Amino acid sequence: xxxxxxxxxxxxxxxxxxxxxxxxxxxxxxxxxxxxxxxxxxxxxxxxxxxxxxxxxxxxxxxxxxxxxxxxxxxxxxxxxxxxxxxxxxxxxxxxxxxxxxxxxxxxxxxxxxxxxxxxxxxxxxxxxxxxxxxxxxxxxxxxxxxxxxxxxxxxxxxxxxxxxxxxxxxxxxxxxxxxxxxxxxxxxxxxxxxxxxxxxxxxxxxxxxxxxxxxxxxxxxxxxxxxxxxxxxxxxxxxxxxxxxxxxxxxxxxxxxxxxxxxxxxxxxxxxxxxxxxxxxxxxxxxxxxxxxxxxxxxxxxxxxxxxxxxxxxxxxxxxxxxxxxxxxxxxxxxxxxxxxxxxxxxxxxxxxxxxxxxxxxxxxxxxxxxxxxxxxxxxxxxxxxxxxxxxxxxxxxxxxxxxxxxxxxxxxxxxxxxxxxxxxxxxxxxxxxxxxxxxxxxxxxxxxxxxxxxxxxxxxxxxxxxxxxxxxxxxxxxxxxxx
Amino acid sequence: xxxxxxxxxxxxxxxxxxxxxxxxxxxxxxxxxxxxxxxxxxxxxxxxxxxxxxxxxxxxxxxxxxxxxxxxxxxxxxxxxxxxxxxxxxxxxxxxxxxxxxxxxxxxxxxxxxxxxxxxxxxxxxxxxxxxxxxxxxxxxxxxxxxxxxxxxxxxxxxxxxxxxxxxxxxxxxxxxxxxxxxxxxxxxxxxxxxxxxxxxxxxxxxxxxxxxxxxxxxxxxxxxxxxxxxxxxxxxxxxxxxxxxxxxxxxxxxxxxxxxxxxxxxxxxxxxxxxxxxxxxxxxxxxxxxxxxxxxxxxxxxxxxxxxxxxxxxxxxxxxxxxxxxxxxxxxxxxxxxxxxxxxxxxxx
Numbered sequence: 001x002x003x004x005x006x007x008x009x010x011x012x013x014x015x016x017x018x019x020x021x022x023x024x025x026x027x028x029x030x031x032x033x034x035x036x037x038x039x040x041x042x043x044x045x046x047x048x049x050x051x052x053x054x055x056x057x058x059x060x061x062x063x064x065x066x067x068x069x070x071x072x073x074x075x076x077x078x079x080x081x082x083x084x085x086x087x088x089x090x091x092x093x094x095x096x097x098x099x100x101x102x103x104x105x106x107x108x109x110x111x112x113x114x115x116x117x118x119x120x121x122x123x124x125x126x127x128x129x130x131x132x133x134x135x136x137x138x139x140x141x142x143x144x145x146x147x148x149x150x151x152x153x154x155x156x157x158x159x160x161x162x163x164x165x166x167x168x169x170x171x172x173x174x175x176x177x178x179x180x181x182x183x184x185x186x187x188x189x190x191x192x193x194x195x196x197x198x199x200x201x202x203x204x205x206x207x208x209x210x211x212x213x214x215x216x217x218x219x220x221x222x223x224x225x226x227x228x229x230x231x232x233x234x235x236x237x238x239x240x241x242x243x244x245x246x247x248x249x250x251x252x253x254x255x256x257x258x259x260x261x262x263x264x265x266x267x268x269x270x271x272x273x274x275x276x277x278x279x280x281x282x283x284x285x286x287x288x289x290x291x292x293x294x295x296x297x298x299x300x301x302x303x304x305x306x307x308x309x310x311x312x313x314x315x316x317x318x319x320x321x322x323x324x325x326x327x328x329x330x331x332x333x334x335x336x337x338x339x340x341x342x343x344x345x346x347x348x349x350x351x352x353x354x355x356x357x358x359x360x361x362x363x364x365x366x367x368x369x370x371x372x373x374x375x376x377x378x379x380x381x382x383x384x385x386x387x388x389x390x391x392x393x394x395x396x397x398x399x400x401x402x403x404x405x406x407x408x409x410x411x412x413x414x415x416x417x418x419x420x421x422x423x424x425x426x427x428x429x430x431x432x433x434x435x436x437x438x439x440x441x442x443x444x445x446x447x448x449x450x451x452x453x454x455x456x457x458x459x460x461x462x463x464x465x466x467x468x469x470x471x472x473x474x475x476x477x478x479x480x481x482x483x484x485x
Numbered sequence: 486x487x488x489x490x491x492x493x494x495x496x497x498x499x500x501x502x503x504x505x506x507x508x509x510x511x512x513x514x515x516x517x518x519x520x521x522x523x524x525x526x527x528x529x530x531x532x533x534x535x536x537x538x539x540x541x542x543x544x545x546x547x548x549x550x551x552x553x554x555x556x557x558x559x560x561x562x563x564x565x566x567x568x569x570x571x572x573x574x575x576x577x578x579x580x581x582x583x584x585x586x587x588x589x590x591x592x593x594x595x596x597x598x599x600x601x602x603x604x605x606x607x608x609x610x611x612x613x614x615x616x617x618x619x620x621x622x623x624x625x626x627x628x629x630x631x632x633x634x635x636x637x638x639x640x641x642x643x644x645x646x647x648x649x650x651x652x653x654x655x656x657x658x659x660x661x662x663x664x665x666x667x668x669x670x671x672x673x674x675x676x677x678x679x680x681x682x683x684x685x686x687x688x689x690x691x692x693x694x695x696x697x698x699x700x701x702x703x704x705x706x707x708x709x710x711x712x713x714x715x716x717x718x719x720x721x722x723x724x725x726x727x728x729x730x731x732x733x734x735x736x737x738x739x740x741x742x743x744x745x746x747x748x749x750x751x752x753x754x755x756x757x758x759x760x761x762x763x764x765x766x767x768x769x770x771x772x773x774x775x776x777x778x779x780x781x782x783x784x785x786x787x788x789x790x791x792x793x794x795x796x797x798x799x800x801x802x803x804x805x806x807x808x809x810x811x812x813x814x815x816x817x818x819x820x821x822x823x824x825x826x827x828x829x830x831x832x833x834x835x
Binding site for chain 1: 699700701702704708711712714715716718719720
């Protein structure tokens with residue numbers, strides 16, 4: 001039997017980050033294949049390669065046994081590969097029928113379309129009203145529409161990027177039943193998910209990625225949640241106990257019963273209470289979109305809670321996640337970028353800017369922090385990612401704030417630059433500041449935090465003293481309230 | 486490619502506008518020849534009508550530069566904040582209507598007082614014309630490009646209504662207003678049609694230049710335009726307030742341009758008072774890379790093209806609209822050069 005997809009020794013690098021390293025993946029007809037991994041493990045990169053959105057640097061890629069790797073989503077579709085993206089791609093103002101016609105390249109003439117739609121929905125086993133506007137569908141119906149759109153072009157391979165992430169359990173089951181029906185007819189489906197239970201219950205085959213490499217691969221029937229967790233999160237680093245030291249500085253921030261609506265996707269905060277003391281580094285462990293962003297942005301003063309309160313008793317600074325759109329203005333010089341943050345911090349800023357003074361201060365800042373730049377007049381976009389982040393952190397710490405909030409501060413940095421970032425945060429904590437940070441990499445959280453808190457579905461779980469890595473991993477995936485089987 | 490590299494170098498050195506103008510003129514000359522006119526005659530008339538004599542400079546070119554300067558100065562404010570006010574033409578007319586109405590009622594006042602009231606009325610009327618787009622943008626995120634543009638049509642219709650209705654001249658024959666009171670007229674440089682608006686416009690440009698380059702407020706305004714998310718998140722710039730000030734400020738200056746056109750040039754309101762100043766000023770502001778000092782030069786250039794176009798039609802029989810070809814080519818060259826130099830090079834990303 002020829003495999004639908006056969007990828008071997010696939011590698012792909014983005015700048016300093018090795019997103020995939022010698023990854024292998026095989027999809028057989030009739031198979032529902034779950035792809036697991038933490039954020040940044042390489043799942044999406046692998047699927048984007050299959051869908052023709054990016055090309056691998058190395059490796060072989062066969063579709064139906066032929067070496068015809070797609071160079072664009074359009075070519076992928078022609079090869080019978082359909083993708084359901086994490087975010088809805090249907091045009092909201094179009095009807096169900098129009099969206100499917102658009103995706104499949106069908107004529108939108110009503111008569112033609114009606115019969116084709118009926119055939120499609122019978123085949124897939126999910127009925128939607130073709131005349132209904134997409135923006136009036138329920139979330140589960142929208143997800144079903146996305147699947148119909150992907151399958152409309154006679155797809156043999158269906159890629160699903162977290163299709164159940166936003167669905168209630170019953171709806172998720174319904175969507176997965178549709179996928180099951182598709183594989184029963186000889187198609188193959190790849191299911192990207194964070195939910196271990198879902199993978200174990202529905203999939204035939206499971207592949208786990210960790211840091212761009214396949215860490216586990218096998219039939220679902222032979223695997224357990226514990227094995228999957230271990231494969232996703234890896235071995236505990238030898239000496240890293242998350243509760244390394246207790247710090248008894250003064251309280252600098254106090255949040256009680258915080259309820260914050262979700263900013264973009266995810267859950268927001270649903271009643272979080274947290275206290276922070278000077279000198280400690282708090283690591284926030286969370287699977288993406290479980291409220292980590294809202295917690296940090298509330299502490300950083302960007303979001304205000306819908307209820308509850310968050311009191312910060314000291315000066316604070318936020319190191320935002322996105323360096324080039326949130327922390328820096330790429331076309332501005334370093335002097336201007338330093339002034340951008342400085343203007344906000346020193347409240348009694350004068351009306352006039354003394355550019356000579358600002359330039360000298362910026363030169364001093366980049367020299368003292370080892371930022372490799374042509375000088376204070378260099379624009380931010382001329383710097384490498386690591387130097388941009390070094391500059392951002394130096395700038396945010398310049399005024400010695402009492403609370404430092406860092407979102408994913410090592411994002412996109414290589415190992416050395418990331419270590420440098422955390423050294424600086426640790427030095428600031430040593431000087432008495434409270435630091436709170438989130439990283440998508442659990443090991444990074446464990447390695448750098450004095451204390452770890454876990455966010456799951458917008459609620460905070462503090463691991464018991466001496467909790468090990470596996471227990472923290474369980475809390476991230478299941479929360480403290482959920483009965484973890 | 487050699488040519489592209491040298492154009493790019495010229496652009497980096499600030500020579501881009503010169504290159505753009507030369508390309509525009511060359512294309513105009515080629516077009517004239519192709520259409521059977523003498524390019525030499527045409528370009529000669531263009532020169533005589535714009536810079537060829539003291540009279541052409543002081544009475545044709547410079548008076549046309551004044552509204553471009555006021556409107557363009559305002560547009561640098563809006564564009565730098567990332568707000569695309571395309572409604573300067575309408576705001577110009579709003580200011581002109583207000584100035585006419587006030588100018589008709591200040592007979593017998595001391596001239597300085599009358600002029601200040603006329604100017605203030607024009608400023609306020611211009612800003613008022615942009616209140617709705619500003620609220621729509623700041624409160625509801627409605628694109629100001631659309632709302633300001635559409636209000637232009639409302640404004641021109643309002644002028645037509647005014648000059649055939651409430652503000653029509655007393656004999657009720659022509660679609661225009663009575664001349665405004667002498668006290669409401671700006672002093673002229675003797676022997677020319679050059680009025681006091683020019684030095685005021687130059688002062689406004691210099692003040693804006695200081696604002697952008699030397700003050701914290703202007704810096705934050707620029708940050709908002711160049712990197713809105715970074716400005717709000719890292720710079721904690723209150724975006725709504727800055728956008729509102731930028732939009733209303735730009736509209737106020739466009740209104741003032743309309744008031745000064747009434748008070749310094751036409752002394753009466755009529756339809757087509759503006760030969761598209763509100764749109765030409767966009768070109769002037771962009772060509773100046775939103776630098777108010779550069780605007781002094783680019784406004785002069787576009788004013789000269791307008792003035793010269795009239796002479797070309799009179800002396801060489803060439804339709805004056807061909808000059809808009811030059812204006813268009815200049816803009817295209819600037820936009821293409823911006824793309825070459827990569828994102829973030831201009832003052833007005835997005």
